[in-house]
Amino acid sequence: MPTLEEVARHSGVSRSTVSRVINNDPHVSEETRQKVLQAIAELDYHPNAVARSLAAGHTQIIGLVIPTAVAMLFSDPYFPRLIQGVAAACNASDYSVMLWIGEPEYERRTIHRHLNSGLLDGIIVASAVRDDPVVSALHQSGLPFVMVGRPEDPTISYVDVDNVHGAREAVLHLLRQGYRRIATITGPLNTAAALDRLEGYRMALQSRGIAVDEALIAEGDFTEEGGALAMQQLLPHRPDALFCASDTMAQGAMRTIRAAGLRIPQEMAIVGYDDMPFAPNLEPPLTTVRQPIERMGQEAVALLLDLLAHPDDGPHHLVLPTELIIRASTARS
Amino acid sequence: MPTLEEVARHSGVSRSTVSRVINNDPHVSEETRQKVLQAIAELDYHPNAVARSLAAGHTQIIGLVIPTAVAMLFSDPYFPRLIQGVAAACNASDYSVMLWIGEPEYERRTIHRHLNSGLLDGIIVASAVRDDPVVSALHQSGLPFVMVGRPEDPTISYVDVDNVHGAREAVLHLLRQGYRRIATITGPLNTAAALDRLEGYRMALQSRGIAVDEALIAEGDFTEEGGALAMQQLLPHRPDALFCASDTMAQGAMRTIRAAGLRIPQEMAIVGYDDMPFAPNLEPPLTTVRQPIERMGQEAVALLLDLLAHPDDGPHHLVLPTELIIRASTARS
DNA sequence: TGAGCGTATGAGAGCGCTCCCAATCACGAA
DNA sequence: TTCGTGATTGGGAGCGCTCTCATACGCTCA
Known part of the structure; x- marks a missing residue:
């Protein structure tokens, strides 16, 4: 592994100059630059990242x-x-x-x-x-x-x-479609994303003058299994639609819903969150909130x-x- | 950010000795070690990884x-x-x-x-x-x-x-279940994994004296969409079972199969590969090859x-x- | 022609650590 | 007492690069 030093010797200039051409310092004559570049190519020199970091004080x-x-x-x-x-x-x-x-x-x-x-x-x-x-x-x-x-x-x-806004739009869509008893499965409530989406859910309902029924809120954990479980809690309260804080949980919830013999979306509409790759392939394809x-x-x-x-x-x-x-x-x- | 040097001064020993205790060199008296350790704690010293790498010649x-x-x-x-x-x-x-x-x-x-x-x-x-x-x-x-x-x-x-073995077992299982016209959707054939799984497919059929029908082999690309497309090619050749080189492709293939009005597994059995988390949640749950x-x-x-x-x-x-x-x-x- | 200035180059001091080698010391053996 | 021995410790030379500063070399302009 050749070093800066060797490149300098090989091209007849000083270490400093070689360093300059490597770092694209403009204060090098074109002639010298070419000479150095050639030496670099001939020796197949590559700067040592570690040494460079030590001297420069940052590592990239x-x-x-x-x-x-x-x-x-x-x-x-x-x-x-x-x-x-x-x-x-x-x-x-x-x-x-x-x-x-x-x-x-x-x-x-x-x-x-x-x-x-x-x-x-x-x-x-x-x-x-x-x-x-x-x-x-x-x-x-x-x-x-x-x-x-x-x-x-x-x-x-x-x-x-914008989780609040995304969730609100999702629930407003459900409202516009005529659903009224809208449940939600949240993410783990020690995460900001879950909290914000829940907030959006509440805001949407309130903006339409619908009281938030705490029995229609179940906490999930962003996993498929957690979604399925949360849905079981929700089912006895007879929601007619569901807003899920993640597609993965929506997938689990769909499993539970189907097992209960309910048809989607006729008897239970669902909106997910994430627009995961599998969302369009679910039965039925899942309405969801896409985030970049x-x-x-x-x-x-x-x-x-x-x-x-x-x-x-x-x-x-x-x-x-x-x-x-x-x-x-x-x-x- | 304190340096080795400062720790040395602070504890009244040389740089070398501090270096020794940092690197757990046994040639340090217990007394000195404690002294140094204390200085390290007091100064909240942490070795600089970059300098260390440069001197030691490796970076970890x-x-x-x-x-x-x-x-x-x-x-x-x-x-x-x-x-x-x-x-x-x-x-x-x-x-x-x-x-x-x-x-x-x-x-x-x-x-x-x-x-x-x-x-x-x-x-x-x-x-x-x-x-x-x-x-x-x-x-x-x-x-x-x-x-x-x-x-x-x-x-x-x-x-x-062991891709060959995994694929062979999968196809042998299909054979044991009584399926005979077994198709396969391979991965991209410029990958070793896809090649090996195809090889296992061939070996299984041959070991039962069944001729390999090239029309029952379609190349996929490990994506869901690719699986769906490949299945369309395969359908006209009327297979009664399918071995897919990945669960993701199997998912796509299932979509195509269902769209064609065929029931799984009654009219078309499927084995996937990977045992992805979604495999047990498909309709019906997918037989597959789990790999560690x-x-x-x-x-x-x-x-x-x-x-x-x-x-x-x-x-x-x-x-x-x-x-x-x-x-x-x-x-x- | 010489002061003045800007540009290209070189010298040298680190960056913070490792590691080889030499120095020191205590202690037991000869 | 003297020397060897082994365990500790310190000294110092790098690792390969950057960066500031000083130097040298043209220029222009008066």
Whole structure:
């Protein structure tokens, strides 16, 4: 593995000059630049990222933390898409992504060790639950970071989708279709997304003068099984429509509904959330709220890079719009 | 951020000694060790990973390359689970994971730049297609690497599942149930997994003296849509059973089958592959071949670390067993 | 012709750590 | 007492690069 030094010797210039051409410093004559470039090609030289980071004081690496419980990663295409978005944006900006999946047994010491190792220039935290220890550790470490999903603390930069609005539109659609006893299966209520969607549900009903019946609200956990279970609680209260805080839970709820002998959408309309790839293939195809997951990842990177460039700026908050995708599961025939 | 130097001053010993206690060198008196440990705690010192890497010549970082086309990441839980396995195993061994999602536009130069930057101690390549440029680049870079999924070149270390055997068992099950005109939807035939599963299909038929009808073989692309399309090709040839090289494609095929008015499994039995989370929830629940995806990730890390420790060992090949999960989609009633 | 200025280049001091080698010391053996 | 021995500790030379500063070399302009 050739070094800067060797390239310098080979092309008859100093280390500094080679460094300049590598870093595209304009203060190099065209002639010298060519000479150096040729030496680089001949020796097949590649700068050593580690040495470069040590000298420069930054690594061009950002961390992507996914502190969610292990189980969700398995079935939910949310994270792959988010990762995809983050990776794409990083590649485009010459950053690398260090993946860090928060295992439950990770305790404070390990977290700190990673955060303070100087390996990361910044961090993106995906979908933390409330009071996540990673977030507080991050906060006191002083490392720049942005969250995907609104945190409690407004001084933190984040990008999120407009969950309240998305949920409200979904429920309003149900209302417009003439449904009146609308139930909801929420996500785990220690997440901001679940809370916001529930809030949207309430707002929609209230805006039409319909009292919220707490018996029509069941808490799920974003899993298929959890959706099926929650639906069992809901069924005795005879709702005529359902707003689910995730497509995955909607899928589970549909199973329960069918098992109870009810027809969708004639006897029970359903709206999901996420517009997962399987949503159009369900029986019947699922009306749902699409959110720009991948774009969130990209915007999170953009925000973080901005934060790295201008550390003194206040926190940035970016809220992306959602889109209601209407399919057969809410078609009052 | 305090440095080694400061810890040394603060505890009244030399840099070397502090370095020793950090690295658990036994040649330090208990008394000194305590003194240093205390200074470390008081200053809240954390070693700088970058400086350490530069001096030590290795980074404790491994790369996880996913060169597959973007689309698959979206719908397929395969990668999340693999990532999960890799991350877990790395954490357990004090390594970090650098994620590298191969965008199509990544050309040779970029690949080389990453491989030769010295940032990575080793690499795990997930599911490369045949003649993937990343693999050849990796080969000539001299970086230790292992693949997930059997490569053509036997000198490369890999871990894989026994795809031939898994497919054979699946088709034999169909045969045992009395089905005779068994069709198959393969994966893209430029991947080893698809080829191996097709091979298992052929072997099963031949072992029962049944001639392979090429009209009953359709190539898919591991997507739901691809499965639906492939099934349309197959239908005119009147198969009575189907072996799908992935659950996702099976899902698509079921859609086509149902649209054609055929009942599953009475008029068309189906076996999938992967045992994805949704497989038991399909209508009817899908018989499928389960493979230990997460474990593959773990074993890949184990193999790689072994390779790092013993660079001169020959290539390791590890083939994990599959398991046939029998559900209603093959229940000849 | 020489002062003044801008541009191209080189020198050298780190960045924070590891690791080899030498120095020190205590202690038992000769 | 002297020397060897082994356990501790310190010194110092890098790892490969960046970056500030100083130097040198043209120019232009008076």
